[in-house]
Amino acid sequence: MSLTLVKNSSPLEDIRRRIADAGALILDVDGTLAETEEIHREAFNEAFVEAKLDWHWGRRVYKELLRVAGGKERIRAFDQMRRTGPPVSDAAIARLHRVKTERFAALMADKGCPLRPGVKALLDAAIGRGQRMAIATTTTRVNIDALLAPVLGQDWETMFAAVVAADDVARKKPAPDVYIEVLSQLDLPGASCIAIEDSGNGLMAATRAGVPVLITRSLYFHDDSFDGALAVLDDLSELFA
Numbered sequence: 001m002s003l004t005l006v007k008n009s010s011p012l013e014d015i016r017r018r019i020a021d022a023g024a025l026i027l028d029v030d031g032t033l034a035e036t037e038e039i040h041r042e043a044f045n046e047a048f049v050e051a052k053l054d055w056h057w058g059r060r061v062y063k064e065l066l067r068v069a070g071g072k073e074r075i076r077a078f079d080q081m082r083r084t085g086p087p088v089s090d091a092a093i094a095r096l097h098r099v100k101t102e103r104f105a106a107l108m109a110d111k112g113c114p115l116r117p118g119v120k121a122l123l124d125a126a127i128g129r130g131q132r133m134a135i136a137t138t139t140t141r142v143n144i145d146a147l148l149a150p151v152l153g154q155d156w157e158t159m160f161a162a163v164v165a166a167d168d169v170a171r172k173k174p175a176p177d178v179y180i181e182v183l184s185q186l187d188l189p190g191a192s193c194i195a196i197e198d199s200g201n202g203l204m205a206a207t208r209a210g211v212p213v214l215i216t217r218s219l220y221f222h223d224d225s226f227d228g229a230l231a232v233l234d235d236l237s238e239l240f241a
């Protein structure tokens, strides 16, 4: 999908118009709505300490590991990279990830994590237009509540016509599954919607489902390749400048 330029309009004006005209806005969570990955990283490290593992994920290794979508898959990928000792069992990975999810909720409740610039304005504008919104994420469902309840209120889910998370589909991004499920719940063709994503994996997932993508660059994925995106913004406040 390429950007269609309207006569005398700037690409940004065109993006604003396409957003306003979309059948629905489909939003990624981590990195797009908020810079959550440092909190995920801290939660993984706390789970490793609790399990008495001598593992610690610094920023550099976490950036590599973020190529693997999904916490359990990420732990397995790291275990395979170490190549020492017997592989960690599925049950142990599930246990580690359960503790990680608990730690993530506790850290969120403790420190909180603000929405990124422009996100609230985008949500408010969509609500003002009566436009539907949806969530398509590869994080665990309870993590969405841990992030959004403090910033949007306990009833945040009523703002969204569909919320699809990792547990709801067979394959995580870059597979298109979360987007295909969202589109089926919305009963809309992909081309009529806009996805907002921050990563190359997210771009690929949405594109494979036929959804045009607007990128908002995030901390860990700012240097990803975003070929094929409608546009790449530093953050969503550019839409309201």
Ligand code: XBP
Pocket (backbone or CB within 6 Å): 028, 029, 030, 031, 037, 040, 068, 069, 070, 071, 072, 100, 136, 137, 138, 139, 140, 143, 166, 173, 202
């Ligand atoms: C990002 C992810 C997630 C989180 C960790 O999802 O890949 O795996 O890093 O969450 P998205 P879990 O950008 O699609 O929102 O440990 O719950 O998997």
Ligand code: MG
Pocket (backbone or CB within 6 Å): 028, 029, 030, 031, 032, 197, 198, 199, 202
């Ligand atoms: Mg993301």
